[in-house]
Amino acid sequence: MQLCLSPHAQIDKIMKYYFKIFFFIIITGLFAGVLVCQAEYDYIDINNPFLRKIPIAIPFFKSIGDGPEAAKASVAGSDLLSETLEFTGYFKMLDRGAFLSDSQSSLIAPKINFRNWTFIKAELLITGGILIKNNVVEMELRLFDTFKERLLIGKRYKGWKKDQRKIIRRFCDEVVYHLTGKHGIFSTKLAFVSDSTGNKEIYICDFDGHDPKRFTHNKTITLFPAWSSSGKQLAYTSFIRGKPDLFIKNINKKRGFRLVKKGIQIAPAWVPGKYMLSATLSFSGDQEIYLLTGEGKIINRLTKSRGIDVDATWSPDGKKMAFVSKRSGTPQIYIKEIASDRVSRLTYDGRYNTQPSWSPHGDKIAYSAMSGTQINIIVIDIKSGKLLKLTDGQGDNESPTWSPDSSLIAFSSTREGQSKIYVMTMYGTDQRRLFTMAGEQTDPAWSPGFANK
Amino acid sequence: MKRRLWISLALLLIIPGLLLTVSCAKKAVQSESEVIQPEEKDNSEAEEAARQVEIDRQTEIDRQAEIDRQEEIERDRKLEEERLQAQSLRAEEANREMMVARNMFINEDIHFDFDSAIILFSAQDLLKEKARWLEENSDVTIIIEGHCDERGTSAYNLALGDRRAESVKTFLIDLGIASSRLTTISYGEERPVDDASTEEAWAKNRRAHLIIE
Known part of the structure; x- marks a missing residue:
């Protein structure tokens, strides 16, 4: 058994190493070709950030690829992102039932009808795409300011499927850092x-x-x-x-x-x-x-x-x-x-x-x-x-x-x-x-x- | 049965006696007149009866002495038995008393006021008793456990339990117990004797508990 497994384990090790490097490169670089704005005003009141929660819309991630597994991953991923951000107490998670637009179809800035989001009082919008293939997950996550109609953060991640939680937490940290100027607590x-x-x-x-x-x-x-x-x-x-x-x-x-x-x-x-x-x-x-x-x-x-x-x-x-x-x-x-x-x-x-x-x-x-x-x-x-x-x-x-x-x-x-x-x-x-x-x-x-x- | 035995014993003594008397009388007859012979015969018969009585009496006395002796032995034996019984009873009693004292020593806790490690006036007699017991059992070393009720917070209560145990230790040292025989451990609020959240339970749980090592 041991002998049978060891080549796999070795490949796994190499793959892991490769992905680690890949992962690192991706997240250190900004999403290519998109203008990213720095926060120009305080989204979160430093004196009491919990007094007024920011309304945020997180539609289900668009699943690239087919099958029930992809659909499940889309729901699980977007739910986890929503829960993780809600944990901070900074956000008011908007009910997905109230969303006007077809969340699965318009995820990229030029195609997003921001008025559909501002209409339901969403000030922030996070869209995501997820692809799962052979135990590897690829995710694209973007944060938009719906009133300014601007992309604030765009990231692409790739990692093992089991690391999906880690990826989502890392994006949440980006979001919180962007809005408060302080790193979040997502790795604590x-x-x-x-x-x-x-x-x-x-x-x-x-x-x-x-x-x-x-x-x-x-x-x-x-x-x-x-x-x-x-x-x-x-x-x-x-x-x-x-x-x-x-x-x-x-x-x-x-x-x-x-x-x-x-x-x-x-x-x-x-x-x-x-x-x-x-x-x-x-x-x-x-x-x-x-x-x-x-x-x-x-x-x-x-x-x-x-x-x-x-x-x-x-x-x-x-x-x-x-x-x-x-x-x-x-x-x-x-x-x-x-x-x-x-x-x-x-x-x-x-x-x-x-x-x-x-x-x-x-x-x-x-x-x-x-x-x-x-x-x-x-x-x-x-x-x-x-x-x-x-x-x-x-x-x-x-x-x-x-x-x-x-x-x-x-x-x-x-x-x-x-x-x-x-x-x-x-x-x-x-x-x-x-x-x-x-x-x-x-x-x-x-x-x-x-x-x- | 016994009576018959005595009678036959008496007869056994009387018959040879009679034979002896007869042979003696015959000799007398030979040397003295025949006239007085019947008289002599009468006399010897009376003597014989008297002697018989005497013998009977003596036998009776011996018998009685033997009975008395036996009774005395029996009495002594009984007395000795009673003495031994009393002794073991006393030992048992003493043992029991010792156990009671020991159990009292272990089971009776010293209680405290809330957020206090001061030995209460009402607990001083109990501590004196404990000191006496420790004096009587000089080979015993003990652990003094300090406990708190569930109110308050855990680290502070561990410190408070420590102070309670130390208070008891100091009190016992002041009463002459060697400090080398006294060890303290604080359990804070971790080991209540009563889990209820009532005044009564809290009062029970605020305690110093002694354990014999």
């Missing part, structure tokens, strides 16, 4: 904790909940996944040795480091741009936050107050650390400036504020606030101290984590009974469950933005 991942096996273990899924895979096999309580800023390591706490110990694991090779100290070792948080992380350790008898190397060696102690200091999160420049301290009697969030050692209190509202998460944009911190018996997610503007309550009256909402573009927040909620992972925009709109999985899911951690590969 989420780590989270699930007890579906009976033990809390760490899992990793795509940003949209697709393809969850188990990462740890510890058969005991495992908590607090934390991505390094390169996205190559995951730190977490596990009871493998009977108590909460810190582990640092390489995502791919799963090799790693363990911290050997008595007491608890919890809530790791990586310093952006550095191969360093902080964690709360209690070997001294007091729960203090320490700075560690990426190999889990202690560099120094960062907090110096008796009582609980926990839940560190770092400013994107790595110069400040927000954390939870009980120094004033109740758990509140403080900010420490590392260079000056100065500590200032951030939260005054309520008697239980924990789990701060610094937005990658740097100006806001999301956290979990308990009032009564309910926990809700609040975003505080660091400069003004203004609060925005994002969840309310729907169970406990905990563990906020920002998407690397600061546009979305994932969190866990018990609104439907068991704890599940949800996502919402940074303004609390578009709250929805990310995926369905047995058991309870908690502790989501959004990966940093990976290089587009």
